[in-house]
Amino acid sequence: AIPLKYGAQYTGKRSDEAMNKWRSNRFGQFIHWGLYAIPGGVWNGKTYNYAAEFLKSSAHIPTPVWDSLMYQFNPVKFDAKAWAKMAKKMGVKYMTITTKHHEGFCLWPSEYTNFTVANSPYKKDIIKQLVEAYNAEGIDVNFYYSVLDWHHPDWRYDIKTPEDSVAMSRYLTFAYNQLKELATNYPTVKAFWFDGTWDNSVKLNGKWTYEVEKMLKEVRPGVIVNSRLRADDYGKRHKDSNGQLMGDYESGYERRLPDPVTDLAVTKWDWEACMTIPENQWGYHKDWSISHVKSPLELLEMLVHTTSMGGNFLLNFGPSGEGTFRPQELNIANTIGAWMSKYGNVIWDCDYAGMKKEDWGYYTKKKGSNQLNMVVFNVPVSGLLRVNTPKGMILEKAAFLDSKGVSLKVEEIAANQYLIHIPVKQYTSPQVIQVDYREGNAKGSYEKAKT
Numbered sequence: 240a241i242p243l244k245y246g247a248q249y250t251g252k253r254s255d256e257a258m259n260k261w262r263s264n265r266f267g268q269f270i271h272w273g274l275y276a277i278p279g280g281v282w283n284g285k286t287y288n289y290a291a292e293f294l295k296s297s298a299h300i301p302t303p304v305w306d307s308l309m310y311q312f313n314p315v316k317f318d319a320k321a322w323a324k325m326a327k328k329m330g331v332k333y334m335t336i337t338t339k340h341h342e343g344f345c346l347w348p349s350e351y352t353n354f355t356v357a358n359s360p361y362k363k364d365i366i367k368q369l370v371e372a373y374n375a376e377g378i379d380v381n382f383y384y385s386v387l388d389w390h391h392p393d394w395r396y397d398i399k400t401p402e403d404s405v406a407m408s409r410y411l412t413f414a415y416n417q418l419k420e421l422a423t424n425y426p427t428v429k430a431f432w433f434d435g436t437w438d439n440s441v442k443l444n445g446k447w448t449y450e451v452e453k454m455l456k457e458v459r460p461g462v463i464v465n466s467r468l469r470a471d472d473y474g475k476r477h478k479d480s481n482g483q484l485m486g487d488y489e490s491g492y493e494r495r496l497p498d499p500v501t502d503l504a505v506t507k508w509d510w511e512a513c514m515t516i517p518e519n520q521w522g523y524h525k526d527w528s529i530s531h532v533k534s535p536l537e538l539l540e541m542l543v544h545t546t547s548m549g550g551n552f553l554l555n556f557g558p559s560g561e562g563t564f565r566p567q568e569l570n571i572a573n574t575i576g577a578w579m580s581k582y583g584n585v586i587w588d589c590d591y592a593g594m595k596k597e598d599w600g601y602y603t604k605k606k607g608s609n610q611l612n613m614v615v616f617n618v619p620v621s622g623l624l625r626v627n628t629p630k631g632m633i634l635e636k637a638a639f640l641d642s643k644g645v646s647l648k649v650e651e652i653a654a655n656q657y658l659i660h661i662p663v664k665q666y667t668s669p670q671v672i673q674v675d676y677r678e679g680n681a682k683g684s685y686e687k688a689k690t
């Protein structure tokens with residue numbers, strides 16, 4: 240192994256209480272909110288189709304012009320309690336809020352800059368209100384923090400001169416202080432979601448990323464940081480020069496999911512995928528007709544897919560400059576919430592089942608139980624759900640979660656090969672089948688035929 244000072248601090252999955260809770264949460268709400276929500280992707284009457292939180296660069300807006308949006312930030316309809324209630328109904332167990340996105344505007348009254356809510360017409364601490372409201376609903380709160388900062392004069396994309404180096408180290412001290420401020424002043428924060436760390440200026444500062452992780456865990460023991468924060472001694476990101484995952488979970492899946500057949504390696508570590516409702520809008524965009532908008536059932540399948548591979552699913556909402564969600568977002572929260580109120584137990588505290596992926600859908604398994612869940616999205620015209628079990632696993636019975644008393648026919652067709660018979664009819668939402676099994680070696684009727 241290559242000797243490293245700033246590489247992975249440990250190997251394997253953390254098994255402490257804080258990480259077990261993070262893992263069991265499984266479903267989270269991402270919220271992108273900032274000055275970008277005011278123009279909402281439209282500038283001087285022109286609509287820009289790229290991500291709304293990038294409007295400053297898409298529309299080539301000078302920093303002073305963009306930053307003056309601070310004087311318009313006044314979300315009069317913002318109601319943290321209402322947001323938290325919506326999230327509770329949706330069935331999320333955690334929420335990740337952008338404390339500061341690439342634009343550099345802070346949703347908390349940071350003492351290290353004037354570019355914060357404190358100097359906007361709104362004035363009040365948005366982070367404090369959200370932390371209190373979501374925690375009151377039993378929802379953990381995590382902080383998104385962009386290291387990339389378009390506002391701060393000392394930010395550098397690369398270090399090409401000694402001046403760059405001096406400026407960037409001033410910036411990293413600023414960012415370190417802000418992070419310490421967040422971890423200190425909001426003591427119930429459970430995790431930090433770092434973004435904007437792909438530039439050379441950060442890759443050359445692996446030591447800083449190591450020190451940030453160390454500081455956060457000293458200030459707030461048990462706190463969790465994503466792999467995206469980290470660069471090692473040689474600028475390697477996410478995984479260090481020895482291939483070891485840095486941080487506490489892998490955060491490389493942005494608007495995409497690992498393949499359930501070819502990417503099974505992800506089941507070996509903790510990971511999270513974050514997802515937008517439109518194709519590529521994290522911040523509020525005025526016009527959602529410019530791309531596909533994912534339906535509740537599309538997103539529900541992504542949640543189940545993620546759980547089936549032992550990952551967390553972070554679904555993004557982009558409130559408007561006034562502090563409201565759009566009808567599509569409310570519909571998604573209600574529809575997914577309705578399903579979660581009935582079937583959330585096949586998501587929360589569930590993990591990869593170690594079963595071979597089948598066409599009809601996904602398996603999940605409740606941690607520490609013999610309870611195997613089948614979430615069926617694609618009912619075969621045959622009505623026969625194929626189940627291949629690992630050696631030593633014998634299926635005993637299966638039933639729809641909705642009608643536990645009515646056993647489904649389980650046909651053993653060969654060693655560790657079964658067909659579960661279900662009615663062929665129009666299903667309008669994913670069906671959940673619970674399977675009981677026992678350990679043992681299969682010796683079904685097919686053996687007699689052989690002799």
Ligand SMILES: C[C@@H]1N[C@@H](c2nc3ccccc3[nH]2)[C@H](O)[C@@H]1O
Nearest residue numbers: 271290292340434435493513521
């Ligand atoms: C979680 C997501 N990460 C940010 C982002 N910035 C990018 C710059 C270049 C390419 C992809 C990016 N995603 C998006 O704005 C959002 O916050």
